[in-house]
Amino acid sequence: MQAVNIxxxxxxxxxxxxDDPSVxxxxxxxxxxxxxxxxEVLHIAGMxxxxxxxxxxxxxxxxxxxxxxxxxxxxxxxxxxxxxxxNIPAVLCSRDVDTISSVRRLRHSIPCIIEARNLNGESVMxxxxxxxxxxxxxxxxxxxxxxxxxxxxxxxxxxxxILRVAVVVPGWEAQSIIEVDISKAEVGFCADIVRSIxxxxxxxxxxxVNLDAESQTDIYIKDWLSI
Amino acid sequence: xxxxxxxxxxxxxxxxxxTSCGKAVVIDTADRTHLLHYLECKGIEExxxxxxxxxxxxxxGGLINILANPKYVVKHLVLNCDSxxxxxxxxxxxxxxxxxMGRGAIRVTMGVSANQAYGWTRVSxxxxxxxxxxxxxxxxxxxxxALPKGTKALTSNSVSIVARIVxxxxxxxxxxxDMDRLALDEMIRTECAADSKYLIFxxxxxxxxxxxxxxxxxxxxxxxxxxxxxxxxGRGRHGTPRAEIIxxxxxxxxxxxxxxxxxxxxxxxxxxxxxxxxxxxxSAGAESHSxxxxxxxxxxxTGLADKRMLQAHANFVSGLxxxxxxxxxxxxxxx
Numbered sequence: 001m002q003a004v005n006i007x008x009x010x011x012x013x014x015x016x017x018x019d020d021p022s023v024x025x026x027x028x029x030x031x032x033x034x035x036x037x038x039x040e041v042l043h044i045a046g047m048x049x050x051x052x053x054x055x056x057x058x059x060x061x062x063x064x065x066x067x068x069x070x071x072x073x074x075x076x077x078x079x080x081x082x083x084x085x086x087n088i089p090a091v092l093c094s095r096d097v098d099t100i101s102s103v104r105r106l107r108h109s110i111p112c113i114i115e116a117r118n119l120n121g122e123s124v125m126x127x128x129x130x131x132x133x134x135x136x137x138x139x140x141x142x143x144x145x146x147x148x149x150x151x152x153x154x155x156x157x158x159x160x161x162i163l164r165v166a167v168v169v170p171g172w173e174a175q176s177i178i179e180v181d182i183s184k185a186e187v188g189f190c191a192d193i194v195r196s197i198x199x200x201x202x203x204x205x206x207x208x209v210n211l212d213a214e215s216q217t218d219i220y221i222k223d224w225l226s227i
Numbered sequence: 228x229x230x231x232x233x234x235x236x237x238x239x240x241x242x243x244x245x246t247s248c249g250k251a252v253v254i255d256t257a258d259r260t261h262l263l264h265y266l267e268c269k270g271i272e273e274x275x276x277x278x279x280x281x282x283x284x285x286x287x288g289g290l291i292n293i294l295a296n297p298k299y300v301v302k303h304l305v306l307n308c309d310s311x312x313x314x315x316x317x318x319x320x321x322x323x324x325x326x327x328m329g330r331g332a333i334r335v336t337m338g339v340s341a342n343q344a345y346g347w348t349r350v351s352x353x354x355x356x357x358x359x360x361x362x363x364x365x366x367x368x369x370x371x372x373a374l375p376k377g378t379k380a381l382t383s384n385s386v387s388i389v390a391r392i393v394x395x396x397x398x399x400x401x402x403x404x405d406m407d408r409l410a411l412d413e414m415i416r417t418e419c420a421a422d423s424k425y426l427i428f429x430x431x432x433x434x435x436x437x438x439x440x441x442x443x444x445x446x447x448x449x450x451x452x453x454x455x456x457x458x459x460x461g462r463g464r465h466g467t468p469r470a471e472i473i474x475x476x477x478x479x480x481x482x483x484x485x486x487x488x489x490x491x492x493x494x495x496x497x498x499x500x501x502x503x504x505x506x507x508x509x510s511a512g513a514e515s516h517s518x519x520x521x522x523x524x525x526x527x528x529t530g531l532a533d534k535r536m537l538q539a540h541a542n543f544v545s546g547l548x549x550x551x552x553x554x555x556x557x558x559x560x561x562x
Binding site: 147148170174202212227 | 258259260263284288289291292294295296297315316318319322323326
């Protein structure tokens with residue numbers, strides 16, 4: 001069995017996830033020069049199926065937009081985030097991910113997003129290395145989480161499960177407004193946020209943010225706490 | 228070093244860390260995580276006191292990240308409120324301070340001015356802090372109003388807390404934040420003692436509002452009489468230090484030593500690789516080769532900065548084709 005040693009872990013197989021077979025083939029082509037087996041994922045029934053089929057020696061390359069077809073009931077950001085939580089390295093691949101607020105909700109567990117045009121074997125292996133380093137608590141400076149204050153300035157959208165808010169992270173960039181989704185199941189004070197914004201106030205709370213991030217694309221916000 | 232003053236390289240902004248006999252005092256926090264990185268590098272988690280000079284984000288922004296971080300204990304916060312700056316940023320600071328006060332986790336002193344007796348200004352048996360500005364008259368007037376017989380309203384910069392660091396009775400450094408002409412005039416009027424070996428130049432070497440920068444500089448230097456001047460500047464932002472300020476410095480004090488924390492674009496358009504030297508403490512410009520002196524740590528007893536840093540800085544500046552300071556950068560000991 002062939003394998004590549006990445007940060008002390010032997011990676012022997014890379015799963016390729018995309019609802020377009022020709023794109024999966026393209027992924028395969030990019031990884032051709034590396035000593036890993038590739039395996040196209042032809043259909044996704046759910047997260048459990050993927051976790052069951054994979055082990056410690058696997059990695060994933062995963063497209064973002066998946067759930068608008070029969071291919072998968074879940075999107076790539078959810079897949080990559082769940083794999084990360086199980087210490088399986090995965091890279092999210094997309095063209096328009098910068099503008100998608102839902103990704104930011106999970107960005108802390110999506111270390112690497114590669115634009116389709118920049119995807120190649122080396123960028124995938126480097127992304128896997130970043131994931132594996134983070135699994136042992138070794139964060140690069142731009143990914144390191146710090147406790148800070150969050151100022152919520154507006155509620156952009158509300159659904160039964162998600163609150164999309166416009167926030168400022170004053171300890172990062174006092175002038176930048178960032179949109180982020182908050183899971184109502186995970187954050188217990190969503191009703192307080194809505195009440196405060198409706199009354200014309202801002203709402204302040206704490207969270208963990210990678211304060212050394214260089215751009216909004218890289219910013220993540222996690223572990224929300226009320227003050 | 229048992230007692231040191233570090234002027235941090237934070238890019239554009241200000242933060243100084245004073246340490247003496249195991250105690251740490253911070254004067255301004257810059258923005259973002261610069262101060263956190265320095266504290267981590269020095270193993271400091273308990274901060275005796277943070278003095279916030281005024282409410283501009285490049286001086287106070289990082290306070291949010293300190294106060295929100297449970298790893299750090301801040302015992303005492305000293306600041307002047309500023310009704311002119313009812314900014315959301317200030318509201319953020321207020322929220323965190325109010326939360327900590329409510330839990331009895333921090334002591335807060337507000338309304339600070341010169342010529343008052345404060346117990347907290349004595350940092351250790353060796354080191355004390357003297358508040359030089361705002362004068363009581365300025366503090367009573369507040370930002371937004373003009374002083375008696377004055378025509379110009381005080382600004383947030385005018386009422387910056389200016390602090391003099393004194394070691395065993397010898398003034399070592401004057402930390403001036405963003406003080407302006409109105410503050411300087413008050414210092415001159417009240418004949419306050421402001422002489423000091425080191426001057427951390429006001430406003431990062433930027434213009435003193437609409438006032439004449441040359442006159443401001445020469446008057447300031449005649450009051451402080453420094454041997455060395457440090458500019459806490461950011462490369463590429465705001466064009467600091469301004470050439471007219473440096474020219475005025477050289478005209479007033481031809482042999483004064485000058486150090487900028489970061490390499491001004493005016494001195495060198497592109498950052499230069501510095502393989503010969505890497506700052507031994509956190510410097511914001513280290514990774515990007517944007518530093519000039521980087522963070523400057525001064526031993527308060529000898530009045531000297533680190534020899535390796537001084538040598539590297541002197542070599543670097545002398546090798547620049549057109550540096551603004553272009554004079555020997557060797558900081559002298561206190562006489």
